[in-house]
Amino acid sequence: MKFLAILILLLNILSAQNNIGIDSLQNNTGIKNNLSELRTELDDIFNDPNFSNAFWGVSIQSLKTGETFYKLNPDKLFKPASLIKLFTSSNALLLLGSRYQYRTEFFIDGNISNGILNGNLFIIGSGDPTIMIEDTFEHWLDSLNHKGIFSIKGNIIIDDRNFRQDKYGAGWLAEYMEDWFAPTTGAFCLNKNAIEIKIEPTKIHQSAQISFNTEFIENYEVINHVITSTKNSAVEVKINRIGNNIIDLIGKIPVTTEPYSVYIPVNNASQYFLNSFYEFLLDEGVEITGNAVKLDEYDKNYDFNNTIPLFTHKSEQLTKIVSEINKKSDNLLAEQLLKTIGFEIYGYGSTSNGIKAVKELKQGMGINPNNFIMADGSGLSSYNLLTPKQVVNLLAYMYRSSEFDSFYKSLAIAGYDGTLLDRMKGTKAENNFRGKSSFLENTRGLAGYIKSADGEPLALALIVNNFLVPSQLANYIQDKVCNRLANFTRN
Template identity: 25%
Template sequence: MTIAARLGLALALLVAAPVAQGRGMAEPALDAILAPLPAGARIGLLVVDETGTVVAQRNADARMVPASTTKLFTTAAALATLPATDQPDTTGGASVSLEGAGSRPDVVLRGHGDARLSAAPDCTVDCLATLADAIAARTRRVGQVIGDDSAMADERWPSGMSWDNMATPSGTAVSALTLDDNIALATVIAGAEGTPAKIEAPVGLAVTGTVMSVRAGPVAVARSTLPGSDRWQLGGTIPAGSNLRVPLAVADPAARAAAVLRAMLVARGVAVRGPALARHRLGTASPEPTTLARLVPPPLADDVALTLRNSQNLHAELLLRRLAPSGTVADGIAARTAALAPVGLVPGSVSLYDGSGMSTYNRVTPRALVTLLRWGQAQSWGGTWIGGFPVAGQSGTLKNRLRGTALEGKLRAKTGTLLGTQALAGVLPTADGHTLAFAVLVGDLPEGTSATAVVDTLLLALAGL
């Protein structure tokens, strides 16, 4: 069925079964909208108006994989419990200190859970270069450069995350010391036809392999690594005269950050005798010495919005760990549960093992998501929270969805996607001035199928537009 036909169906069904004033959507109308779902797919949904009156539901209490709608729980807890999220982040920024006796002290770069530290050449805020400048201004001779992420436990990937996601930019390792979203760029520069292209490895990672330069055709460069490794292999072809930047997920972010800082110091004329190393937590975190310089990143509320808008997994995992002083996943999960106790979630309706939704162990009911949405809207920070959601047809993970429809620029919702799972939860306005809170979770989607068109048809019918 074409998009136009689906929209026509939505309008016809709306006339037959209006949703305004709490009358709800008739089951036959809902059945007709959901009928095109792929065979074998399971769906759970709940839609309520601002009074809590049910407008539409189907398997509202089914426990389903929430994917990235998990971030709604993590970000709500962060806004509810972390202090001064609307002020500069004085506790999260990276710092440097000079440690050890003698004329060549070691440089120690410490992370404290800030997700936004950058080494980009055009960086203007929260820049690693600022710390490199502070070191170069103090001394011209140093020993080792140590990346220390012991402010948080060394738990780099969520429990239940698929191993094949670990090597992708969406599954990069989690660390208290994070740089450039823990993604490094390798550069492939094509040579003459029939010759191997030049491969430039990013600082701190090893890259091998052969990419051949060919006369014409699309770029076809594959990347591979073992889970937990920072040794990569590239292969494939690239058209002669072109170049390509290949994003590589970092497995040891502290080591990578130390290597980049070391290179920055050398570029500033600092004589660095020792190597770049990583220092991870063994047991509990030790007290920190006096720092030479420390960065103060922008407000955490800004990062919450970025996490929601772009579905940034690394940032969500760091927010979870920052909920507890210990910086462990288990304590972060416990702190999130405690922070959301006032929501009144039905026991057993939420089982979450991470902060981002990458874990396949997670289970949530549509009713739990809608209950969270309604509670969050009523909080003092609710406007900030909802304001960070992707907007249909305009921003984030909804930028290309519902574009050109009457919901463009109006629907705000968090997406969720894993293999076999599609989810959407948020708020939408209706034609008669109501605001609906909704959650739609679709699971067990057969390979190569999608529920997006069906869900969008449902949303348009609900909005009455």
Template identity: 25%
Template sequence: MSACSGSAAPRRAASHASAWLLVCAALAGGASLPLAAQARVKAAHPSVNVSTVLPQSVMIGLQRAHVPLSSISVVIEKVGDRTPIVALNAGKPMMPASTMKLVTTYSGLSILGPDYRWRTNAYADGTVDANGVLHGNLYIQGTGDPKLVPEELIDLVQKIHKAGIRGIDGALVLDKRYFDPSTRDLPPFDDDASAPYNVGPDPLLYAFKSLSFTLTPSSDGTVTIDVLPALAQLQIDNQMRAVNGPCRGEAASVSPTVTPTPNGTLVASFAGEYSVRCGPRTVNVAVLDHSAFFAGGFLALWQQTGGTFSGATREGAVPVGAKLVATHQGPVLSDIVRDINKFSNNTMARNLFLSIGAAEEKGPATPAKSARAIEAFLRRDSIDMEYLTLDNGSGLSREEHITALSLADLLQRANASPVAQVFVQSLPIAGVDGTMRNRLTNQGAGGNAQIKTGTLRDVRAIAGYVASADGNSYVVVSFINDPHSEAARAAHDALLEWVYQGPSSGFSKISAPAAESAGVAPHGKPRKNPRKREAH
């Protein structure tokens, strides 16, 4: 008998007849689940009731966005109970966008450990004279630290100085063998090669290979331009003029023209008028290749701290006889995971993804090694991922796929694991921080939902935990793969709010269109958030 026939008798019907509901695939648009996926749902979760209804508030959001039910998958489960309350298209492989970072970060925390630190090493190959000048090469060896920013790299620079080296008359050599060359200089995901989210992974990733320019207009007609991080080869050509008058979009359109020159200088040119009323504006631009960016950043800090350098920069391996002179240990992985999930940092996720493969199968890291390592871990962790396809681990891909049911299984397992607290606390809190800070701010779910978000063209996703008003905690996963997905955020927000109100209350109390148009919560007036609970 089909699980979607409407007549399958649930074993738990006596106590859960009004609460445990399964919404099957192919209710709209004629889409059907693969037979293996249907069998998976039935075998893993046999005791579920059947319905053809989503909460009314969610249906309204989907209808307004012109998204059919065949384009959305949903799984809702009570934490600690893998029997779904809602399972729409649950076993259908979907593009998850950045919710794929949950697979990478949970696997990384479990395989490497929350206290794992990346090391960046400095080696000297030569002699140091009485004036502190290294007559030879200085080697910097990277292992993929995802957060090697100026505040971190200065530690390595200062340790090299403490080792007695004040000048270098040889070369600055970058050892990047930890990642396979095939992982570098990849084409951007889309046409915007200067967008920081498109920056690829690198063993010596520095400041996300991006410059942050801050423009500050003054009443005297000048515009001050500050930049972080400093690069030794960077020059700013400032032709900006501050003017009076209304701010009519200048703050959103200011961007430099960045031009490499034959002598190695990088010129960032700003021109045009900028209204004083626009106030300070920061624009982020990815520039150069990883090696040139790292070398420029390192040498800028080196020179700022009194170091001298007159040689060239290049890539190469640390020779056997070189002496280790300094080591910088990056932030602990638990902090890295928080940044990845709270702010959906693609580049950090990709570096972590490759680091997992290098740690498990030894370098040089490749995506294939990382995928094998993660899939092997998930099997050991008893998480069934039959339709998982990993590409770069960040979700910034149209090749990565997963089912809502599989991701719900991972969230259940993660919540019961030794890394539960670190993992759950890394997720954005609705109405509070990260990518959820501006969502559900005036709803009950605000402050009570810890949700990883994901968006790509034609993709919208949410996955995480909701602490409901009835004292229970729920796993929620939903993917929308549809050309109209961008307009469906309201449907996902409505789903989270419905879960917060308590799915065990059934579908009969879901908000009506009149209540929605009046701007009230599904069960009446908006209520104040109760004390925040975390699903551990």
């Protein structure tokens, strides 16, 4: 009976979603459009009995007049989940500028003769989260060759001292240990600090074949319990982490399925980067007589005045990185960016320094930093707390800032891209609402900008905590509100 009741509830939710563009989310031209009628309708929407044991927080404001369209617990604290990325990304644009680029610097301490570097190659990490093995390493090899270096009589040495390396953020759940979306952060990032494990079917009832995207997989031991199953079965792969270094893959993969990938976060980002680059150079035929070492291990008091600049690798501009954060809700980019704010403002890349800089800027946004808890840059932390009104204050501040264009373009477009690709389709909110969605256990949020039928710009934040129904129903209510706002007219 319990299973039947759950099934019926899910079917009802799916039915409601499928009819969004037809009934309750329909572009209804017969709606009464004065503000009091709108508020009454929104009251009815948020009084949905499915959320009787949950808490809604809502703030909707006109950016044209400053008028509050609607509010519900606007000054109560809520867990925001990924809405915290709006604070990380917007403050990065304001403090660093949309044209900011990460700079990974290369130095040598010897001469180059006959294709040989007679000395060490140094790499200073800047926290660049966009470095990839296939693209970036190949570009660096070309740069070394262009400088006349084909062999190295010395060590590969990295300097990661400008950033704090953290395995987990404050308030992250222990179960995130085995999840790719909760990566290690620090001065060096490679392939989003995740190791790809590719799983390929073999013969039915036999073990699947596994391979890795890099030769260096730290000190992990991977146990393969994935079996090749019949063609009509589904892919089912689960990652179990035993202690810190043992990964147990359990499940099945159909014999006719294309290779399937899972990802695990690395334990030591700097070491993963260093060893991967060292192995890459060897594989590409670069002879290296020395070792792969961190500067602290080589010489803590090394004087860089004795080195010679070789070249500098620059990342894409911040506008592209912020777009990845807000459209795709990329946790690694958000965490790295918060540390980068700390590094650029206070000289050391730590989460606490980044938060300190963000809180100082909030005062100019009408946000009391003492009534706001920011524990990380991505929203994974259960410690984060903010109010819907604070989110709308941020959106209103950005609307009038010189960085609004970059910020606005970074947001997901309803029914078109990012995390909002499949939402609000067939309604007036489609391709109108731009914003950020958020999701954690028992938490769902939506915040951003929308224009009414009159073209009046609105900022909104809709957050619900502590619900027990499927999250699709929370999405449905948020989308319904957005469509109602898109149809609103004062005339």
